Amino acid sequence: xxxxxxxxxxxxxxxxxxxxxxxxxxxxxxxxxxxxxxxxxxxxxxxxxxxxxxxxxxxxxxxxxxxxxxxxxxxxxxxxxxxxxxxxxxxxxxxxxxxxxxxxxxxxxxxxx
Numbered sequence: 636x637x638x639x640x641x642x643x644x645x646x647x648x649x650x651x652x653x654x655x656x657x658x659x660x661x662x663x664x665x666x667x668x669x670x671x672x673x674x675x676x677x678x679x680x681x682x683x684x685x686x687x688x689x690x691x692x693x694x695x696x697x698x699x700x701x702x703x704x705x706x707x708x709x710x711x712x713x714x715x716x717x718x719x720x721x722x723x724x725x726x727x728x729x730x731x732x733x734x735x736x737x738x739x740x741x742x743x744x745x746x747x748x
Contacts, residue, residue: 636713643706647699654692 656662657673666672674688681688711718 636710640706640710643702647702650695650699 653668654673656668657670660668660670660673662668677688677691680691684691
């Protein structure tokens, strides 16, 4: 599960970092982080896909959000028992204790013949 998260998070972080740095032209001397490269990449993708280049970033953002929901749903499904146990400990303990008979009444019941 750890590698699943790493293999999902690394490309997302790389793409997000590249997009943010190149959008604001914080190149640090690297050509790939310039605004010119940013515009060129989206022009090429727009030409290949046949759509305007300015529509690509929102599509990518929606895809990342959808993929994130899928990844967290898979994690939630695989850890459903631990999540249910945590939920019962966290929220079910208060209800269970108030409905449970006191220790004194349990002791008197167990000592009866």
